[in-house]
Amino acid sequence: MAMSWADSVSAAENPAGAASKSAYVPPHLRNRPSIEPPAQASYAGAAALGNDHSGYGVPNVVGSRWSGQRTENRSGYVGGGGRGGGWNGGRGGWDRGREREVNPFTEEDSEPFSEQESSGINFDAYEDIPVETSGDNVPPPVNTFADIDLGEAVNENIRRCKYVKPTPVQRHAIPISLAGRDLMACAQTGSGKTAAFCFPIISGIMRGHFPRPPRPRVAFPLALILSPTRELSCQIHDEAKKFSYQTGVRVVVAYGGAPINQQLRELERGVHILVATPGRLVDLLERARVSLQMIRYLALDEADRMLDMGFEPQIRKIVQQMDMPPPGVRQTMLFSATFPKEIQRLASDFLSSYIFLAVGRVGSSTDLIVQRVEYVQETDKRSHLMDLLHAQRENGVHGKQALTLVFVETKKGADSLEHWLCMNGFPATAIHGDRTQQEREYALRSFKTGHTPIMVATDVAARGLDIPHVAHVVNFDLPNDIDDYVHRIGRTGRAGKSGLATAFFNENNSSLARSLSDLMTEANQEVPAWLSRFAARSNYGGKNRRGGGRFGGRDFRRDSSYNRGAADYYGGANMSSGYASGGYSSHGAAGVTSAWD
Numbered sequence: 001m002a003m004s005w006a007d008s009v010s011a012a013e014n015p016a017g018a019a020s021k022s023a024y025v026p027p028h029l030r031n032r033p034s035i036e037p038p039a040q041a042s043y044a045g046a047a048a049l050g051n052d053h054s055g056y057g058v059p060n061v062v063g064s065r066w067s068g069q070r071t072e073n074r075s076g077y078v079g080g081g082g083r084g085g086g087w088n089g090g091r092g093g094w095d096r097g098r099e100r101e102v103n104p105f106t107e108e109d110s111e112p113f114s115e116q117e118s119s120g121i122n123f124d125a126y127e128d129i130p131v132e133t134s135g136d137n138v139p140p141p142v143n144t145f146a147d148i149d150l151g152e153a154v155n156e157n158i159r160r161c162k163y164v165k166p167t168p169v170q171r172h173a174i175p176i177s178l179a180g181r182d183l184m185a186c187a188q189t190g191s192g193k194t195a196a197f198c199f200p201i202i203s204g205i206m207r208g209h210f211p212r213p214p215r216p217r218v219a220f221p222l223a224l225i226l227s228p229t230r231e232l233s234c235q236i237h238d239e240a241k242k243f244s245y246q247t248g249v250r251v252v253v254a255y256g257g258a259p260i261n262q263q264l265r266e267l268e269r270g271v272h273i274l275v276a277t278p279g280r281l282v283d284l285l286e287r288a289r290v291s292l293q294m295i296r297y298l299a300l301d302e303a304d305r306m307l308d309m310g311f312e313p314q315i316r317k318i319v320q321q322m323d324m325p326p327p328g329v330r331q332t333m334l335f336s337a338t339f340p341k342e343i344q345r346l347a348s349d350f351l352s353s354y355i356f357l358a359v360g361r362v363g364s365s366t367d368l369i370v371q372r373v374e375y376v377q378e379t380d381k382r383s384h385l386m387d388l389l390h391a392q393r394e395n396g397v398h399g400k401q402a403l404t405l406v407f408v409e410t411k412k413g414a415d416s417l418e419h420w421l422c423m424n425g426f427p428a429t430a431i432h433g434d435r436t437q438q439e440r441e442y443a444l445r446s447f448k449t450g451h452t453p454i455m456v457a458t459d460v461a462a463r464g465l466d467i468p469h470v471a472h473v474v475n476f477d478l479p480n481d482i483d484d485y486v487h488r489i490g491r492t493g494r495a496g497k498s499g500l501a502t503a504f505f506n507e508n509n510s511s512l513a514r515s516l517s518d519l520m521t522e523a524n525q526e527v528p529a530w531l532s533r534f535a536a537r538s539n540y541g542g543k544n545r546r547g548g549g550r551f552g553g554r555d556f557r558r559d560s561s562y563n564r565g566a567a568d569y570y571g572g573a574n575m576s577s578g579y580a581s582g583g584y585s586s587h588g589a590a591g592v593t594s595a596w597d
């Protein structure tokens with residue numbers, strides 16, 4: 001009898017207990033050695049990994065907690081780490097943890113895709129992307145990883161990842177973060193934002209000297225990475241583990257839908273970087289099992305989503321109402337492919353004297369994705385999808401192993417379309433919020449590995465997920481918000497690869513017509529004449545958040561309304577008036593740099 005993937009994982013984890021019912025094993029605990037090292041009670045686990053540098057190198061942390069100003073240069077924190085220094089240098093604490101570390105580079109579930117992805121990346125596709133930064137004293141970008149002093153252990157992991165050179169967002173964001181600056185970064189989907197915030201965090205922790213955690217049985221992470229979905233948190237955790245392999249930096253993930261006790265045990269072993277979804281983190285904070293008192297780095301991935309109505313209260317609670325150090329003491333990094341102005345405005349509450357970085361137009365899609373829009377009535381959608389899938393099967397889309405991701409509006413709609421596809425000879429799976437976490441993970445795994453080459457999804461899969469072989473994204477139901485469209489189609493055309501996105505449009509989507517047509521025009525896509533007519537008739541409105549005027553947006557601080565009403569962010573009247581009067585063309589003003597890479 002064929003074994004399900006979950007069963008085989010469980011059997012591998014528990015060979016002796018094959019007769020017993022398979023227990024749920026969350027992804028972050030899979031692929032661990034079968035003989036567990038004895039769990040160490042309390043934070044001694046972390047101390048064994050090296051957190052027992054007692055209290056030097058981080059001024060004003062214990063005692064007068066938030067009175068210290070973070071220096072603009074990382075060296076203010078690092079206590080003179082440098083290559084071979086800090087945590088990397090000692091042969092004691094940190095290194096002991098490394099010996100039992102599972103090699104994350106052997107965990108790839110490559111079947112039936114045999115090739116590793118990083119090799120075939122076409123970075124030339126990114127070379128002419130406009131890059132713009134604003135803020136005071138922006139550190140210059142780098143051209144190679146060798147130009148960045150991340151430390152030898154991280155460099156070795158970059159080689160293991162087969163990253164040959166940094167992507168544009170990495171070239172700009174990493175030096176900014178290493179300089180200790182707060183950052184709001186906007187770069188296109190699939191352009192390497194995860195590494196852009198992970199590398200500086202890992203490097204900073206390796207070099208820093210931090211005080212001993214003050215209480216046992218409570219986890220005191222030094223860095224917190226928040227993301228909106230469980231699957232994305234797991235993915236970031238997996239990536240961060242690769243980047244931090246053999247560095248002694250310990251990464252733990254906490255997310256809802258998985259047993260909290262296992263996560264608590266992981267936390268008790270010590271944590272330097274905590275990757276979490278907001279709901280589960282609030283739970284851990286309320287149980288007093290995690291304290292944010294020692295946080296030095298805060299990263300919000302999909303930051304605009306995290307500060308959107310749904311998540312904002314939880315984020316405010318975590319960042320502003322618990323014990324996290326305030327902006328200026330911690331370093332904060334916000335990343336997304338989209339950043340509506342009102343969210344930028346909200347986000348600025350969490351930042352201190354930050355740099356705004358835009359790689360490509362804010363909220364633009366990459367032109368690696370061929371976008372097609374087809375006029376399809378509601379009642380014809382299924383047969384139209386069937387035609388597409390048949391054509392794809394016959395002609396192949398970007399190779400025979402191509403995966404197709406189909407977005408629908410509702411969870412019910414996802415269930416019923418999955419069922420219908422299966423009945424019609426197209427192996428499909430589905431992922432949405434009403435499925436158990438186990439079902440969600442199973443679906444994602446089955447899709448990723450190509451066992452089920454079609455996945456029907458709600459927006460739970462729209463953001464951040466990096467699934468290498470997705471060649472076609474179908475918007476069976478279009479979203480109401482153009483930014484959601486940008487994230488959905490961004491599941492293809494990643495890391496320099498090309499992709500195809502097809503959308504079914506009808507009268508129900510009229511409110512999206514104009515922003516969709518603008519987005520496609522900007523990405524050099526062919527806009528059908530009928531869509532232009534819809535666009536001409538409609539206004540920006542409804543849930544569309546871009547507002548009128550020039551498509552997309554940049555640093556909201558450059559808006560004249562902001563500059564009239566607010567204190568000068570950049571500390572100089574000239575700069576402020578430069579923004580106010582110069583709009584987007586005042587690149588020569590102090591504090592604003594622009595580069596066309």
Ligand SMILES: Nc1ncnc2c1ncn2[C@@H]1O[C@H](COP(=O)(O)OP(=O)(O)OP(=O)(O)O)[C@@H](O)[C@H]1O
Binds near residue numbers: 167
């Ligand atoms: N310098 C690099 N060289 C080669 N591959 C890279 C590099 N940086 C990142 N990648 C790969 O590019 C892919 C996309 O990266 P990532 O998931 O970080 O994109 P993203 O910008 O966060 O996308 P999204 O906006 O959808 O969240 C990943 O498979 C990652 O391993």
